[in-house]
Amino acid sequence: MTLLHTVVVVGGGSAGIASAASLLKRRPDLDIAVIDPAETHAYQPGWTMVGGGVFDAKVTVRSEASVMPKGVTWIKQAAASFQPDDNQVTLTDGTEVRYEALVVAPGIRLAWEQITGLEGTLGQHGVTSNYRYDLAPYTWELVQQTKRGRAIFTQPPMPIKCAGAPQKAMYLSCDHWLRSDVLGQIEVEFHNAGGVLFGVADYVPALSEYIDKYAIDTQFGSNLIAVDGAARQATFATSEGEVTRDFDMLHVVPPQVAPQFLADSPLAAESGFTDVDPHTLQHVRYPNVFGLGDAGSMPNAKTMAAARKQAPVVAVNLLQQLAGHGPRAGYDGYGSCPLTVERGKIVLAEFGYGGKLMPSFPDWIIDGTRPQRLSWMLKADALPWIYWNGMLKGREWLAAPGNMVAQ
Structure with a gap:
């Protein structure tokens, strides 16, 4: 069977739904199909707050049907392969979906299997991760239960979605232990496969103050490779060789890779992600294909x-392509990482390509390089509401496409 649509969006997550909504905002009659088999849609940034005992997990998910933009055709299947030379996507059941323009937004895959022994012990033996909806509540259980011993937090090699999330889990846990007067009995270790605390230097001083405040032992160039849950042991690859550490609590961030069906396709860059121009988000070889979100090859924070910010750029440039014109909107690499350094305070990291600081507010309102209460209110109260009622509805508050480029 073959289906025909003007625009096909692969992926019904944040990027896919937002781009479809932004397209419909500009062309309400546009024929769009969204390919995604999921029944639920998650506000994943909320899982850090679940793991810190701030949110209930249930408030971070809604039905996929409730976020699907009115007017699109929802194809409740998974994409299996791309045939861009034929303007076609093939689904897992063999159905062919043809398009005039394609938006590739399938997200990133959590590669739990790359850490030996991890999958069999997740959710038990003190092993948890805020990167999964069903495990974030277990993180909070462990934080409350842990009164002494060793708590280890890990960060794998880049790229990962939300590079600050591994630290967010750690800081919120430490803050609880400090308030509960047990932090002095807990050894906290941060094993980071990278070489720096945070990739944008302007935010490091504030974070370093919290590393000192919580007496966290930072281990750089230390990559988790194996977990023995029953024995409560974690093994790391370091420049000195393999090191095994006992733990009472282990918060794991898994390695992350492009979805295999994308990595195997003609659309992939060497990295496996969609090979797009980092500014126009248009594919470098197929001009009627656009990519955004975690599956894009752009060197921005995922x-x-x-x-x-990317969804409106894709909407403008895709419509330009359908009209026979070149792209006219550009993405500047903006990303935001609200680092929850303690309950009630956040370091609001906002930056673009090259680590350029890109604050949304003047310093006298929010100084993003310092922990602030207002930043916490933004993350805890404003951003979830903006996500559900703004971003997924095509309302581009503080996200209108800019940086016009030559046609």
């Missing part, structure tokens, strides 16, 4: 805030 965050929901980045997808919020």
